[in-house]
Amino acid sequence: MSGRPRPGAASAGEHVVFWCWAAGIALGLATMIVVPLTGR
Amino acid sequence: MTARIRDRGLSLLFGALFLLALAGQAVAGYADEVQRQSEHGAAVPGFGEFLLSSDFLVDVAENWQSEFLQFFVFILATVWLVQRGSPESKKPGDEGVGSDEDQRVGAGASAASAGWARRGGIRRLMYSNSLLIVMGAVFVLSWFAQSLAGHVVMNAENAEHGQPPLSWAQYITSPDFWNRTLQNWQSEFLAVGTMIAFSIFLRQRGSSESKPVGAPDDESAVESE
Numbered sequence: 001m002s003g004r005p006r007p008g009a010a011s012a013g014e015h016v017v018f019w020c021w022a023a024g025i026a027l028g029l030a031t032m033i034v035v036p037l038t039g040r
Numbered sequence: 041m042t043a044r045i046r047d048r049g050l051s052l053l054f055g056a057l058f059l060l061a062l063a064g065q066a067v068a069g070y071a072d073e074v075q076r077q078s079e080h081g082a083a084v085p086g087f088g089e090f091l092l093s094s095d096f097l098v099d100v101a102e103n104w105q106s107e108f109l110q111f112f113v114f115i116l117a118t119v120w121l122v123q124r125g126s127p128e129s130k131k132p133g134d135e136g137v138g139s140d141e142d143q144r145v146g147a148g149a150s151a152a153s154a155g156w157a158r159r160g161g162i163r164r165l166m167y168s169n170s171l172l173i174v175m176g177a178v179f180v181l182s183w184f185a186q187s188l189a190g191h192v193v194m195n196a197e198n199a200e201h202g203q204p205p206l207s208w209a210q211y212i213t214s215p216d217f218w219n220r221t222l223q224n225w226q227s228e229f230l231a232v233g234t235m236i237a238f239s240i241f242l243r244q245r246g247s248s249e250s251k252p253v254g255a256p257d258d259e260s261a262v263e264s265e
Contacts, residue, residue, distance in 0.1 A: 008152030
């Protein structure tokens with residue numbers, strides 16, 4: 001991932017949007033799986 | 041409004057709506073839990089304790105799984121099935137995964153195509169199905185989470201009533217698990233089917249979910265572009 005960005009590539013902002021959603025969903029899934037496994 | 045915010049308006053709106061609705065669910069769910077525990081003369085959990093309890097998380101998980109199932113099925117079905125006149129559908133005759141040229145992969149890729157679209161093998165296969173794979177994975181994991189949290193809640197209720205605990209395998213074949221699951225699935229499939237059927241004849245001027253107002257009823261979104 002070096003050199004000039006390819007034409008049509010998403011900006012850094014679009015990557016931030018993608019990873020914010022992915023992180024939120026991963027956090028939610030992890031919470032919903034781990035908490036019941038602890039018996040709470 | 042700066043261009044930075046304007047260009048991301050949809051994700052910002054839905055992210056904010058999600059957080060507000062989840063907060064509202066937490067507050068209302070806690071009030072309900074306090075009321076139920078008080079009626080039984082049981083100890084009332086703190087708010088933080090409630091948020092990290094299976095009582096709250098099973099309700100979150102059962103809705104998550106059905107939403108991601110909805111999109112998983114919709115994405116998969118729209119590859120192979122069409123609905124004449126619906127902007128949600130490709131036009132009749134375009135069923136299937138499309139040619140490399142249409143999909144701009146392999147020899148059909150352009151300089152603007154992502155690296156994994158230009159390459160062959162497993163990487164192109166993964167990238168070509170990445171939306172379906174991720175939505176399907178979130179569905180399976182949240183449905184699994186629902187089963188774990190529902191199992192804890194069911195056994196807590198069984199203990200209160202002097203009933204023996206169920207194993208996880210017994211729980212996932214229980215009426216409680218399938219009632220929680222199917223009550224969500226039915227509404228998702230109804231909403232998607234309604235959107236497909238109604239968007240043939242109804243319009244919303246300016247929405248990407250609708251055909252142009254003056255487009256003929258038998259024209260799909262792809263044709264009207």
